[in-house]
Amino acid sequence: MTTQSTLAPPDLTPVVTIKIAATSDEMLQCYALRAAVFMGEQACPYDEEFDGNDYTATHVIMYVDGEPAGSMRLRWFQSFCKFERCVVLRRYRGLGIHHTLNAWCKDFARRKGYTKAYIHLQKRHMPMMEKEGFRRVDDTVFKFSDHEYYAIYCDLAPSADAITLESAPMVVNRPEDRLDEAGVLEMSAERGASNPHAPHAPRPERHAN
Amino acid sequence: MTTIPASIDGVPVTTRTAMKMEDSLQAFAVRAACFIGELDVPYTEEFDGHDFGATHIVAYLGEEPVGTVRMRWFQAFAMPERLCVIQRFRGHDVGRLLIERCRKLAESRGCNMLYVHVLPNDMAYWEKQGWRRLDPEAPPASNGTVALVRPVAEAQAVVAEQTPEVVTIRQHAPASGASRG
Numbered sequence: 001m002t003t004q005s006t007l008a009p010p011d012l013t014p015v016v017t018i019k020i021a022a023t024s025d026e027m028l029q030c031y032a033l034r035a036a037v038f039m040g041e042q043a044c045p046y047d048e049e050f051d052g053n054d055y056t057a058t059h060v061i062m063y064v065d066g067e068p069a070g071s072m073r074l075r076w077f078q079s080f081c082k083f084e085r086c087v088v089l090r091r092y093r094g095l096g097i098h099h100t101l102n103a104w105c106k107d108f109a110r111r112k113g114y115t116k117a118y119i120h121l122q123k124r125h126m127p128m129m130e131k132e133g134f135r136r137v138d139d140t141v142f143k144f145s146d147h148e149y150y151a152i153y154c155d156l157a158p159s160a161d162a163i164t165l166e167s168a169p170m171v172v173n174r175p176e177d178r179l180d181e182a183g184v185l186e187m188s189a190e191r192g193a194s195n196p197h198a199p200h201a202p203r204p205e206r207h208a209n
Numbered sequence: 210m211t212t213i214p215a216s217i218d219g220v221p222v223t224t225r226t227a228m229k230m231e232d233s234l235q236a237f238a239v240r241a242a243c244f245i246g247e248l249d250v251p252y253t254e255e256f257d258g259h260d261f262g263a264t265h266i267v268a269y270l271g272e273e274p275v276g277t278v279r280m281r282w283f284q285a286f287a288m289p290e291r292l293c294v295i296q297r298f299r300g301h302d303v304g305r306l307l308i309e310r311c312r313k314l315a316e317s318r319g320c321n322m323l324y325v326h327v328l329p330n331d332m333a334y335w336e337k338q339g340w341r342r343l344d345p346e347a348p349p350a351s352n353g354t355v356a357l358v359r360p361v362a363e364a365q366a367v368v369a370e371q372t373p374e375v376v377t378i379r380q381h382a383p384a385s386g387a388s389r390g
Contacts, residue, residue, distance in 0.1 A: 028237060032245055032252060035238035040246025043297060046238060046274050068252045091249055 014064045016097055018104045020177045021059035021071075029068040030059045037087040048145050049085075057084075058176070060108070062101050064092050070101050074109070080116035080153065081109040102132060110159040111179060117156055123148045213309055217301045220271050224310040227265035235274035236265040243293035255291075266310050268294070268303050278307040280314065286324040286358070287315040305338065315361045323361055326354035 021027045031050070038044040053075060062070035069092040073085040083105055088098050106117055121129055123141070129152060137151040163172060163179070174183035215222045227233045237256070244250040259281060268276035276294035280287055289311040294303045315323060327335050329349060335357050343356040350356070 028234075028256065029252060031234060031238060032241035032256070035241035036246030039238060039295065040242030046235060047272065050234070050238070089245070 014095070015066075016062065016064055016069075016100055017066075018060060018062045018101060020108075020175070021061045022175065026061050027059055029061050030071040030073070033061075033068055033071045033087050033089055034085055036089060038085075041090070042145075042147075044145050060101070060105055062088075062097065062104075064095075064097065070097060072101055072105050074105060076112075076114075077118075080118040081105075081112075081114045083117055083119045086119075098128075099132065106154075106156055107159075108177060110156045111162060112176065113159070113162040113164060115156050115158055116153055118151070118153045120149045121152050123150060126150060126152075213302050213306045215306055217270055217298065217303075222268055222270050222275070222301070222303055222306060224266055224268045224306060226314070227267055232267060233260070233265050236267050236277040236279070239267070239274050239277045239295060240291055240293055242295055244291070247296060264314065266307055266314070268307050270298060270303075276303045276307055278311060280311055282318075282320075283324075286322040287311070287318070287320045287361075288324050290325065292325075308338070312361055312363070320361050323359050325357050326350070326352075327357055328353060329355055332357075 019026075021030050031054075034049060038049045039046060054073070056075065058074040058076070060072040060074065061068060062072075064070075068089075070088040071085065072083055072087075075082040075084065083102070086098065086101065088101070109117060117134075118137075119129065119134065120142075121134070126136075132154065134152040134154040137153055140151065142149050142151075161179075170183070170186050170189070171179060173185045174181065225232070227236055237260070240255060244255045245252060260279070262281070264280040264282070266278050266280065267274050275298040277291065278289050278293075279291040280289055282288075289308060292304055292307060294307075312323060324343070325335070325340065327340075332355060338359075340357040340359045343358050347356070
């Protein structure tokens with residue numbers, strides 16, 4: 001057994017991890033963060049926060065040392081990806097991790113073939129997003145949920161390995177935030193193709209009971 | 210019969226038991242706003258694994274979810290917990306309305322006793338509404354809370370003999386490696 005002669009200083013850097021919300025639990029984490037920030041801090045009414053688009057979107061969850069700390073909702077249009085509902089929980093602010101989250105989402109959108117990110121930004125955040133290369137679409141200022149907004153966008157560098165029609169079919173099937181790792185369906189290929197189908201059988205008469 | 214004013218600025222406050230995913234999402238959203246947003250409770254403590262074995266009651270101002278409480282059920286008692294009302298809707302007895310709904314629900318199920326864990330700072334609020342310490346001598350639990358009880362039956366005065374002799378609540382999970390029954 002060796003004796004350690006010096007004590008290494010503890011590594012206190014917070015570990016930030018980001019992934020797509022892929023389970024109902026991870027979705028709940030996104031919703032909880034949004035409720036905390038938008039309903040709790042910004043007095044947003046429930047039905048404006050949960051506006052009917054949550055089930056047509058991709059949700060991204062960010063952890064700091066394993067604790068849900070931030071979230072983003074992404075919606076996909078033909079010519080752009082819309083970043084919305086961006087939150088960082090109050091106690092994780094000031095670390096600059098929303099830039100980490102934005103950068104992750106930009107890369108994610110690039111990999112899916114998008115070359116524009118679009119945001120409805122609360123006016124007060126403009127200086128922060130200008131640093132990231134966003135600029136205003138036009139001079140319009142619009143209002144909803146008690147805030148003033150600008151429409152802003154930024155160009156995303158086209159990705160060399162973006163998903164296209166020519167991408168390998170099984171790559172398109174992979175979890176979208178892990179396009180470089182074999183997905184569960186590729187493993188299913190080992191079973192071969194027995195083309196199973198249940199034979200058609202007349203259904204017995206059923207009654208509610 | 211307790212009468213609890215059930216409106217804010219003329220808009221009625223109603224309570225409903227959560228029966229669909231959407232209803233429980235409203236309960237979770239209100240709790241996240243209050244406990245995670247306001248009180249900095251970690252996510253894993255707020256959503257502690259009991260939410261799918263519990264009954265959720267949501268208070269609405271019109272259609273807006275403004276408060277919630279979670280009820281867990283034991284043979285010896287029913288346990289309201291995670292009681293919260295969104296900050297700007299406080300001061301209108303929405304909390305009392307929710308607890309009264311808990312009481313009625315417990316009554317309809319034949320429960321005799323309601324049991325809560327409260328922070329010492331909130332004791333006066335609860336005592337005013339007829340709650341009493343389960344054991345006046347007991348020090349606060351490791352999480353700083355005090356156990357209070359009140360009988361479900363409205364007419365009954367709170368007397369010590371009516372409290373259950375033994376109350377077993379879920380303590381912190383045993384460390385891994387501890388014996389599993």
